[in-house]
Amino acid sequence: MSSKKIQAHQALRKRCPDTKPDSSRDQLGHLLRLFDQGKAMPAWSGYHVKSDGRAYFRPYVPKDLRPIIGPQPMVNLGMKASKEAERLALIHYIAFESMLSKRREELAAEAARPRPIPLGEMSEESRQSFAVQLAQGFNRTQHAALKGLRPREELLSLHESLSQIAGDVLSATGTEGLAWLTEAFLLAAEIPFDKTERAFRSLVFEFASALDSDFLKPSTRRLHGREAVPPPPLPRSDTAPLGAEPSRGLSVGQLIAVYTQGKERNPNGYTRKIVRCLTLFREVVGKDLPIAQLRQLHVTDFLRTICRLPSDWANRFDEGESIVGLLAAEADEVMSPTTYKDNYRAPLKAFLRDSRRDYGDVGFPALIVDGIEYTGDREAGEDKQRALRPDELKRLFESPDFALIANDPSADAAYWLPVIALFSGARPREICQLNPQTDWGFSEGIPFLLFSQATPAGKGVRKTVKTGEERRIPMHSELLRLGLPDYLGSLKQAGADRLFPTAAIKKGNPYEALGGAFTDLLKQVGLYDNAAPPGRKVLGMYIMRKTFITFAAHQRVISYEMTGHSTETTTIQRRHYITEHEPLGEPPRILRRLQHLRRWSHEQVTEVLPGSARARRAHGAGAPSRLPVAVGSH
Secondary structure: OOHHHHHHHHHHHHHOOOOOOOOOHHHHOHHHHHHHHOOOOOOOOOEEEOOOOEEEEOOOOOHHHHHHHOOOOOEEEEEEOOHHHHHHHHHHHHHHHHHHHHHHHHHHHHHHOOOOOOHHHOOHHHHHHHHHHHHHHHHHHHHHHHHOOOOHHHHHHHHHHHHHHHHHHHOOOOOHHHHHHHHHHHHHOOOOOOOOOHHHHHHHHHHHHHHHHHHHHHHHHHHOOOOOOOOOOOOOOOOOOOOOOOOOOOEHHHHHHHHHHHHHHOOOOOHHHHHHHHHHHHHHHOOOOEHHHOOHHHHHHHHHHHHHOEOOHHHHHHOOOOHHHHHHOOOOOEOOHHHHHHHHHHHHHHHHHHHHHHHHHHOOOOOOOOOOOOOOOOOOOOOOEOOOOHHHHHHHHOOHHHHHHHOOOOOHHHHHHHHHHHHHOOOHHHHHOOOOOOOEEEEOOEEEEEEOOOOOOOOOOOOOOOOOOOEEEEOOHHHHHOOHHHHHHHHHHOOOOOOOOOOOOEOOEOOHHHHHHHHHHHHHOOOOEOOOOOOOEEOOOHHHHHHHHHHHHHOOOOOHHHHOOOOOOOHHHHHHOOOOOOOOOOOOOOOOOOOOOOOOOHHHHOOOOOEOOOOEOOOOOOOOOOOOOOOOOO
């Protein structure tokens, strides 16, 4: 173990209270008393037993504190797993949680501390006030030295030095001496500045003027023995720090405008949610409310109120309806718990946190959203969909309705979108925003699709990849058989910059107008199911993504790299995407890592999906008798 880790280990041990049996129970807290009495306890963490039976305490550092205090080493409790070891781990837990609580208090106090604004943003009055405070500081220093009977040479030396450099500035002889001194004071006051900006030159002049009036004149009288004029008193401790700008009465509407403009300069897939949430917050709270008057009651009432809004409030608001009117009318369907949590509470939490950090010194209060739960009448996950079963896929793709699509050369989007989604697991919008000029190609002879925000977007398209990370996936053999490379090649040759050039684009989203067509297809073939319990519904295109991930899991294929999930584990997929149990009739096939596309047998590919006029017409409108979804390698 390195010396650094040993020191960290020892530091953690020192934070823990005395663990001897006769320790004061009051000191250890209520949790320990409950444990000793064998009563039900609130959840706590940290007790860990290794495979050899040794007991440890494993400190859990919350995500928000990890960058500050870093990871903490496990503590060897010096005994095997037992009730005594668990009790000792609980003692460590109490001490560790106390340390975390104290650190948070320190951070909150630090965050609440007023901070100077940059010199370039200070008003002329603020710069003058700063200069006067500096000059009066020299005045107080000299007066204290005089009262302490310091030698005259010391007092005279300071007077002559400051008289020289201030006089050089006021007589336009030079600024070097006082500019250096000004820079030193700005650094000491932690005021950001740029020596080349006009504000710095202005401050140097104001400093020279203040030295002349607030230091040199009273100093001259003192040194000539005329009168020991006392200096002005120190500024009160409850006033703003040097350079701090007084509140300009910034309103909620103004702050939201600044915040959203900053987000829109570097947009991502989350930007639209932030703008929508804060637009609603501004309308409900009031755009003219000064930020210093914003209260926790405003935040709590807002989050509880919006649970009564109709789920389509944004579109109706854009069409001119007022928020007051939308709230007054009884909604047929309100927003879902997931929408509330992800689209409103989470963005508002980030806004309140960032605003407290950046505007706390001009009155923005500390506000929270944690614990303000959803109050609408919908259930969490009620719209969650499931994967389609093989017989349902056969029913969909063998249907006369899909046969019409397959043989209609003008129905490229209706044909290719569900097929690509089924055999790639990609998100529908990611598929629709593919640019045939840049977002596909060949690597070692294997054709691939490229999902990236960095490549050029089609005209009118706002590209978004949920994780922000580029990924390149090989085309499934069925996509090759059905002629996807040929389709992409023809689009590229024609100069098209979108996968479906004739499809409408709504607010930068090339998928939004296409989703309804697939839902209509599900209704036509009898698969649409909005009455099923949460997690079992069949509503739209996302069932293809869930189907791909579910069947990939049944084939022991780890698909997160292909589907664009942000974690290297399958936790998200198991929780939200793998919706069907693996069939018991087939023994699992263990596949090697995905390197090249696995070629299916002839029996598996002869009648999987209908072909196209380019590759479709050659194959007719057939469909599989069983679904081969395994994606793997040779």
